[in-house]
Amino acid sequence: MLAGLTVAALAQESTNDSFWDDPAGHPLLPVYAIILLVFITAILTAVVGIYLIKILNLLATQAEHEKARKLGKVYVPKITWWSALVQKLNASVPVAEEKNIELDHNYDGIRELDNHLPPWWKWLFWGTIGWSAIYLFVFHLSKSLPLSEAEYQHEIALAEEQARKLKASQPVTAIDEAALEFTNDVTLIEKGKVVFMNNNCGSCHRNDGGGNTIGPNLTDDYWLHGGDIKNIFATIKNGAIEKGMPAWGKAMKPEDLRDVTFFVMSLKGSNPQNAKAPQGDLFKPAPEKSDTTDVQASL
Numbered sequence: 655m656l657a658g659l660t661v662a663a664l665a666q667e668s669t670n671d672s673f674w675d676d677p678a679g680h681p682l683l684p685v686y687a688i689i690l691l692v693f694i695t696a697i698l699t700a701v702v703g704i705y706l707i708k709i710l711n712l713l714a715t716q717a718e719h720e721k722a723r724k725l726g727k728v729y730v731p732k733i734t735w736w737s738a739l740v741q742k743l744n745a746s747v748p749v750a751e752e753k754n755i756e757l758d759h760n761y762d763g764i765r766e767l768d769n770h771l772p773p774w775w776k777w778l779f780w781g782t783i784g785w786s787a788i789y790l791f792v793f794h795l796s797k798s799l800p801l802s803e804a805e806y807q808h809e810i811a812l813a814e815e816q817a818r819k820l821k822a823s824q825p826v827t828a829i830d831e832a833a834l835e836f837t838n839d840v841t842l843i844e845k846g847k848v849v850f851m852n853n854n855c856g857s858c859h860r861n862d863g864g865g866n867t868i869g870p871n872l873t874d875d876y877w878l879h880g881g882d883i884k885n886i887f888a889t890i891k892n893g894a895i896e897k898g899m900p901a902w903g904k905a906m907k908p909e910d911l912r913d914v915t916f917f918v919m920s921l922k923g924s925n926p927q928n929a930k931a932p933q934g935d936l937f938k939p940a941p942e943k944s945d946t947t948d949v950q951a952s953l
Contacts, residue, residue: 673686715731718731718732742773743772743773743774744772744773745770745772745773746769746772747767747769752767755767755768756768827907827908827909828908829908829909829911829912831884831887831888832884834884834887834912835883836883836915836916836919837916839916842912842913842916843913843916843917843920845910846910846912846913846914846915846916846917846918847917849906849910849913849914849917850914850917850918853902853905853906853914855914858898858899859871859872860926862921862924862926863918863921863924863926864926864927864928864929865929865930866930868897868898869898870930870933870934871929871930871931871932871933872918872922873921873922873923873925873926873929874929874932875922875932875936875937875938876932876933876934876935876936877934877935877937878894878897878933878935879894879934880937881939882937882939883915883919886915886918886919887912887915890902890903890911890914890915890918891903891911902914
């Protein structure tokens with residue numbers, strides 16, 4: 655079994671696929687099958703061995719009975735090592751010797767025996783007293799080890815330090831929502847598409863943005879919460895719980911929110927097949943002011 659586990663561990667390093675992704679086609683399936691077979695065989699062997707020992711003991715007891723009967727003696731069963739050990743640990747008195755510890759008290763035929771506490775119980779009791787003295791010295795007098803509260807504060811400090819290092823190694827891009835503008839950046843749009851797919855946005859809006867039973871169509875000019883980039887960014891970030899839209903700002907990085915917003919805006923006018931009927935209000939982007947208009951306005 656150890657050899658099989660070693661082979662499995664070494665082979666596991668050579669593959670990136672999890673066993674549960676494809677158990678039937680996994681290259682380590684024969685190794686795991688052999689380990690399982692050996693394990694089951696070991697259990698069955700142990701069970702059969704225990705039953706064989708019981709049968710042998712039974713046959714030996716019957717033979718002793720028969721031998722005592724032929725000799726005309728009363729059969730007295732031998733005390734096994736386990737029974738002797740249990741009796742020693744519990745300091746129990748055999749039933750045949752209970753007369754030696756019987757007290758004079760008798761209540762309605764109920765006899766009282768002078769049984770003492772088991773030795774193991776006494777050892778445990780004295781052990782707790784010894785441990786309390788060690789605990790008092792280590793934690794309170796010498797203060798060699800911290801108490802529970804101090805240990806908790808230490809763990810909190812370590813966790814905060816690890817979180818600080820993690821944030822430092824993964825800086826978050828700050829997004830100014832007020833100054834956010836859409837740019838037809840293919841790289842950002844592709845990143846947004848990956849975020850859209852990985853977060854199962856297609857389950858409500860379809861992968862092509864055409865809309866599903868719950869989610870509206872993202873490719874037309876009608877919007878429930880506004881169709882400019884700031885409205886779309888805010889809707890994705892804050893969600894619309896009453897309509898089943900989760901607040902993705904709690905789970906996504908700001909740059910992921912920006913990228914998926916760009917991807918959603920890039921879907922406009924794609925006209926997928928069997929798209930959902932328009933919902934909400936018609937959104938018309940404000941016309942961009944030209945330089946001529948600006949000059950005339952200044953005049």
